[in-house]
Amino acid sequence: MEKRLLIRNGKIVLRGSVEQADIFVENGRIASIGGGTVPSGSLTTIDAEGAYVMPGLVDIHCDAIEKEVEPRPNTLFPMEMAFLQFERKLAGHGITTMYHSLSLGVGLSLRGEHLVSEMIGTIRRLSGARSMIRHRVHLRYEVSHLTGFPLAERLIREGQIDYLSLMDHAPGQGQYRRPGAFERYVMKNQGVDAEECERIVEELQARRALIDWDKLRRLTALARDHGIAVASHDDDTPEQADRSMAYGASISEFPLNLETAAYASGKGMKICVGAPNIVRGGSHDKNLTAMDAVRAGAADIVCSDYHPASLLQSLFAMHAGGIPLHEAVRMASLEPAAALGQAANVGTIEPGKLADLLVVRTIGGVPVVTDTIVEGTVVSQTRDYRI
Numbered sequence: 001m002e003k004r005l006l007i008r009n010g011k012i013v014l015r016g017s018v019e020q021a022d023i024f025v026e027n028g029r030i031a032s033i034g035g036g037t038v039p040s041g042s043l044t045t046i047d048a049e050g051a052y053v054m055p056g057l058v059d060i061h062c063d064a065i066e067k068e069v070e071p072r073p074n075t076l077f078p079m080e081m082a083f084l085q086f087e088r089k090l091a092g093h094g095i096t097t098m099y100h101s102l103s104l105g106v107g108l109s110l111r112g113e114h115l116v117s118e119m120i121g122t123i124r125r126l127s128g129a130r131s132m133i134r135h136r137v138h139l140r141y142e143v144s145h146l147t148g149f150p151l152a153e154r155l156i157r158e159g160q161i162d163y164l165s166l167m168d169h170a171p172g173q174g175q176y177r178r179p180g181a182f183e184r185y186v187m188k189n190q191g192v193d194a195e196e197c198e199r200i201v202e203e204l205q206a207r208r209a210l211i212d213w214d215k216l217r218r219l220t221a222l223a224r225d226h227g228i229a230v231a232s233h234d235d236d237t238p239e240q241a242d243r244s245m246a247y248g249a250s251i252s253e254f255p256l257n258l259e260t261a262a263y264a265s266g267k268g269m270k271i272c273v274g275a276p277n278i279v280r281g282g283s284h285d286k287n288l289t290a291m292d293a294v295r296a297g298a299a300d301i302v303c304s305d306y307h308p309a310s311l312l313q314s315l316f317a318m319h320a321g322g323i324p325l326h327e328a329v330r331m332a333s334l335e336p337a338a339a340l341g342q343a344a345n346v347g348t349i350e351p352g353k354l355a356d357l358l359v360v361r362t363i364g365g366v367p368v369v370t371d372t373i374v375e376g377t378v379v380s381q382t383r384d385y386r387i
Contacts, residue, residue, distance in 0.1 A: 003028055003376040006038055010048030010359065013055070013329045015348045023053060025355040028376035032351055044378065046371055048359045052325075055333040055349050056096025056356030056374065057311055060163060060340060061138060061253055061272060061303040063101040069119070079122040087132050091380035093308045094369040096356040097134040097337070097346060099163050104152060105142035113151050120160055132379040133372075134346075134356075136162040140233070143168050143216060144208040156223050163340055164223045165231035165253060166216065166244075168208075220248040229340050231272070238263040245269065251301070251339055256287040261298040270339045271298055274305035275314035275332075291321060294331075301339060302331045312360070316367045 005025040012021045012033065024032045026039075068082040090098055100123060104116050120137055127135040139161040141152050155161045186197050220230045231251035232244030241252060241264040253272045255261040265271050273290035274283075282289045293299035302318075304311040311332055318328035337347030345354045359371035372380040 004039075004041065005044045005046070005355070005373065005376055005378070007046045007048050007053055007357065007359065010051055010053035012053045012349055013326050015330070015334065015350070016326060018052070018326055023349065023355075023357065025357075025373070025376045028355055030349060030351050030353050030355050030357075033349065046359060046378075048371075050361065051370065052358075052360045052367075053349070054094070054329055054358045054360055055347060056133075056358055056372070057094050057332045058097040058099075058336040058340075058342070058347060059090075059095045059304050059308070059311055059332070060099045060251075060301065060336045061101050061165075061305060062095075062098060062308060063103065063140075064304070064306055064308055065100050065119070066102075067306075079119055080126065083122055083126055087135075088380070090308055091132045091372045091374075092369060092382070093304075094312045094358045094360065094372060095133060095304070095308060096358075096372065096374050097136065097342070099136045099138040099340070101138040101140055101165075103140040103142065103167070104148040105140070105145055105167070113148055117151060117155075120155065124160065133374055138163040138165065140165050140167050141219070143211055144204055146207055146210060149215065149219065152219060153222065156219075156226055156228065159226070162228065163231070164220065164228050165233050165251075166220070166247065166249070167233045217247055224248050227341065232269075235260050235264060241267065241269065253303075254287075254305075255293075258288055258292055258296060258298060261288060261293045262296060265298045265300070270300045270335065272301040272303055272336075273299045275302050275310035276305055276307045278302065278314040278317050279307075279310045291318070294318060294323065295321075300331065301335045303336070312367050312369065316362070316365075 007023040012019050012023065021034050023030060024038055065086055068086045069079055070076050102116050102119055104113065123135050123137060137160060139152060139155060141164060143166055186192060186200055223230055229250055230248045231253050232249040233253045234256055235241045235244055235252050236256040237260055241260055244252065245267060250269060251272055252264045252269045254274060255264060255271060261271050271293065273293055277283050277290035290299065302314055315328040315332055319325045334343060334347035337343040346356050355373055355376040357373040358369050360367050360369055370382055371378060
């Protein structure tokens with residue numbers, strides 16, 4: 001059956017401006033923008049008067065699904081239930097393409113090989129049968145997780161992942177460079193005591209001394225050969241950014257300071273910053289303030305990181321801070337889509353592209369999605385109740 005949809009009277013956030021116009025959708029794609037005659041026949045109409053109509057958000061880094069499965073340390077819920085309920089939240093937040101960030105890491109909680117593999121299988125199986133939004137897999141590979149290499153290689157070869165990033169989460173590295181930072185994180189998030197944490201740190205440092213960096217270089221080359229973009233994580237110096245680029249990284253996620261972000265950007269890397277950082281006004285780890293990078297032109301992409309509700313809010317926060325709305329929206333739509341090779345189909349409101357669209361209204365200054373459309377289908381719709 002043809003999917004025909006008309007969104008009327010909205011403020012359309014286009015690639016370079018915001019314009020009042022109608023959008024006509026047919027067979028899952030944007031057929032026209034503006035006025036004109038709409039072909040006769042059955043048609044779903046959405047009145048967007050007073051609202052913004054935006055492209056669906058493309059979130060390239062979000063590990064919040066881990067908390068859906070394990071909201072407290074060692075408290076696991078069924079993966080199928082967690083995934084299906086989480087998907088509804090994502091649609092409500094305006095995220096139409098989600099790269100679920102799953103860590104193949106230290107073996108704690110969901111970050112061990114068996115559970116990561118099971119989670120990827122769950123995402124692929126359930127979204128392949130039906131879905132509200134577009135689901136992709138972002139594998140975060142911890143460089144010190146030596147036994148995880150064969151699994152990472154197999155997942156790449158089998159086409160199970162869509163994006164690869166390299167992490168080095170260890171005491172004295174990246175975001176844990178401050179003394180005691182790594183230990184505090186592990187004890188809080190994994191529910192272990194100081195003695196157990198000390199054992200974890202000792203084992204981690206022993207494994208890190210055995211890293212085969214040439215083997216990792218071959219892994220990233222394999223990913224690129226399969227059309228998978230590679231990212232670095234927590235680059236903290238220009239020299240580290242150079243090393244990341246030597247491994248084929250084209251995206252730098254969460255550089256820790258403005259000097260590194262500006263350097264990597266100048267070398268052609270796409271810089272990804274976190275939406276929670278923008279919404280809260282700074283980094284919870286006292287690292288780079290994302291708005292400083294945005295204002296300096298050293299940020300290209302914004303992702304939800306660990307808090308999906310922040311992604312849309314961050315765009316309006318940037319706008320309130322002087323960034324034109326279409327430029328802010330671009331950072332969560334076109335730029336991430338382009339960085340991961342998806343811009344031919346998603347990321348902007350243009351004739352011929354897939355109709356991934358949002359109708360967004362503000363309530364007390366807070367943006368709220370009332371309609372989420374994926375490939376021309378209304379997958380989420382809310383209306384206010386008034387007494």
